[in-house]
Structure formats: structure tokens, C-alpha cells
Amino acid sequence: MPAERVNKLPLDEDTPRPVVVLDQSFASGARTRWHSHRRTELLHASGGLLVLNTENGTWTAPAGHALLVAADVPHELAAYGCVSMRAAFLSDEILDGTMSRDCRVIAVSDLLDIALKALAEGPLLYDPAGRGGHLAALVADEIGRAAEIEIALPVPQHKALRKLCRELIQTPSLAHDLDGWSEVVGVSRSTFTRRFRAETGLSFAEWRRRLRMLHALTLSADGVSLRLAAETAGYRSTNALRDMMRRTMSRTISKAAAPAPLQRA
Template identity: 55%
Template sequence: MRSTRADDYQHVPRPVAVLAKEFASGATTGRHSHPRAQLLYAIEGLMIAATDDGTWAVPAGHALLIPPGVAHEISMHGTVAMRTAYLVSQSLALPRFCQVVRVSVLLNATLLALAEEPVLYDEDGRGGHLASLVLDEIARAPTTPLALPLPHDGRLRRLCRALIEAPHLPHDIDVWSDRIGVSRRTLTRRFRSETGFSFAEWRRRLRLLEVMARQARGDAMPGIAAAVGYGSPRALRSMMSRTPRGPGSQGSTSP
């Protein structure tokens, strides 16, 4: 039987090693890292990944590309079926930070097929050809703006952590600048400099990720709206329509 332990795939003498696994809603992986780069692909459900640099939403049909050695924790929202491809770093150009990419029909089929091959597949046979195609498709995969970067400034990071814990909080930028002890001008300038977003844009994106997680768990829209600080589902839908979430949207995806 194929192992479901990530450690068993880190030193396989192959450029790509694929693990198949399922998780119940509410499960978490705990904070960990891998010596190999990782493509974390959601076949079903929603995964939320958190690192020191930010948070990423990985809905079905998408994957998170994680550089080697990056400590991360994954939480599951809804029943999650996933495939993880552990990649030899020299096999492709890797980003400095995590990136969410859209998985093509071909990449999906190739990952599923490679997961059915022996872990020590024949590099000159079908397994080797599938592994090469996986690497080619990852290199071509378009990125999507499903990231929530965190600032490095300790004061701004405390603000962000407070909002992540309670995304419904209504405080405006003036209240937050008083709370963390900086001027509105400094908060505005440094927030955009360190995250690529204005404070208002960042908070909308945070609320969108929370909405996605709650929808994946099957929560009702009125409760979701209240949980993220909106008085009605209609107001929430208006916010969602203004927040980039597709591959053609504008906005930074790197912390």
C-alpha cells in the first residue's frame, strides 16, 4: 500500500514523488516543513495555508507551490481530497514565496496518473514521462491572487493578527492607528509598502478568504455575512464582486 506519510517522499530518488491523501473538515496538519518543494493540489474542498509571510486559500482546482524549507500549516475546510507532488528543487524555477496556481486539465490528469505509478517509477518509462509533464505543466500554470500577505513590521503584524482572529471587527484605519501607536499616514504608507495592498483592500481580501472557508464548511450566507462584519448577504456579495480572485485580476500575490 502506498504510504500517506510525507516523510517517506522526501528522499525518493525521483524528480517528482506524489502523495495522495484525504482529510476531514476541521483537520489541520500542524506547523511543519519539507526539504523538497511541494505542489499542494486540492481536488476537493478548501485548504488554507499559513506561513510567517502570509495566508493562502487553495480551493478545488488550484494548487499551492511551496518552496523547500518553508514552515507552513494547512487547515481543511470541508472534506479535502488532495495530491501533493514533492519536487526536486533543481527540476524547475521556484518562486521566493508561496504561490497559488490554477491546475490545468492536463496537470490534473497527469498528477492523478503519476499517483497510480510505483513511487520508484521507471524514469525511462511511463512514470518518467508523466513526471516530466508534471514539471512542464507546473512551469506553465497561471498564478491566482488568493494570497493574504503579512507585513514584517511588528506593529502592523499585530493589527493583522487581530483582524485574522476577528474579521468582523468594524474599526477603521484611524482606530487601528491609535491602537498600535502610529500615525494614520505612517500606517497607510507602510501597510501598502509591506503588503502591496491598502489597508481596506487587505481587509476585504481577508474577509473573502474567511467567506470561502465558511462556504466550504457549508455555513449559511446570513451567518457568514455577520461573521465577517456585513449586515446582510447582499452587502457581502457586493464586497465579493469588488475583490479580485481570478487569474486575470489585478493585485500582488507575493508577500
């Protein structure tokens, strides 16, 4: 059965408040059309898995994390597993220049989760000088303090490398070695590795490990057993998948050094 296409989400980012939070629900397999927003958007799911695609890459938010999408970035969103979600729209003023011009995956603290819930349950036109205004400021502050996990899957701009990555995203278990992929692209091994790292910030091996982990996470969120998810994604065992997940979730980006934005196509 094809994934459900969501033509229009019940969004209201024009509400004249610095932070607007709305409750949403996605059925498993739901996917939005490509769209963008005039404000920075935060997407936090209480269950399931959210996967965000842009022209420049893929970001996945596992449990306890949220997607941050910069304003005016075209994207599509896919949901795996039954997802109850909150969408928050944040003004530039309240973010105070802390948001990069791309996307991020951040850890959601208990305080941020509670503040989002409280704003979603209150009136859209809350009193900026009252409880709603205080909650909005708390949301922005917690986002600014949140740890970011290095889970992005950037896509190269080089035509042949981009085509290869799209093919791998469709079939993560393809089994060529580095020499085989260099031959497919039509360059030497050294040129392949140098250009791939220059365009993605990752070695090809690290990029592929990350892709396989994300593929396994989506399968698992859809109800596939961890063993079968690991096997389908190209892992030799569930322990290998668990180790990769543990290493990825433990790597956070320092707040002192913001990541450089990916190049646009």
C-alpha cells in the first residue's frame, strides 16, 4: 500500500506570538508534500520516528529528540510508527540569531517537553507578558541549550556522487566495496574519498554506517524486529546495530562550535 500523502497540515504559523505550538498526529507511513515555512519549525514526536528530507540531506529524530527546520528550507516529512507530534513555530526575534540556516536534530529535555505541552494546551493568543510569554521564552532558552546529535545524512552536490547516494538511500544493503563504488562513479579511489569528504564532511564509510543505522531505525519503528531490521540494513548482527546507535547518540556537537551549514544545490 503506498504511503498516505498529506496535502495540507493544520498549521498556523501566522499567529502573532513568538512561539506557536500545535498538536498533530501522523499515521504510520504518512508523508507530507514538499513545503517550507516562514518561521523556524521544531517537530517533536512522543512516539514513532520522524524523518526529514531536504535537497541537502536527511535528518532523523528518534525518541527523545526533535527536528529543527530553518525558515524557508523546502522539506518533506515522513512518519514511521504511530506518531503523536507537536509542531512549534518560532520567530527570529525569540531565537535571537541562534538558529543556523539548515536543519538539526536536538535532544529534548524534560523541561522543554513540558513547556511545549503547556503552550499547546493553552490559547494561541496567550498573554506575552503572562504565563504564555514565560513559557515561550523557556522553550527558546531550552532549544538554545539543547545538545545536538551528529545524525545528519548530507547528500553531495557532485552529480555522480549524488546519484550514488540516492541509490544507496533506496537500497542501503548494496554491497560494493570502496573500489567498486569508485568505479561506478568513474573516478579513482583517492579522488572518490577526497571529494566525498569535501562535500559531506564525512568519510564514505561513516556516511554509509549512518545510512544503514537510520534505515534500521525506520524499519524498527514500523514494527520490524530489531534482528530483521539489522539484517535488512546490512548489519551482521543486532549487537553491531546497537553499538552503532549507542556511539551515534553519545556524540553531540559542542555549543561552542556551531556546525557549518551544508551547501545548497
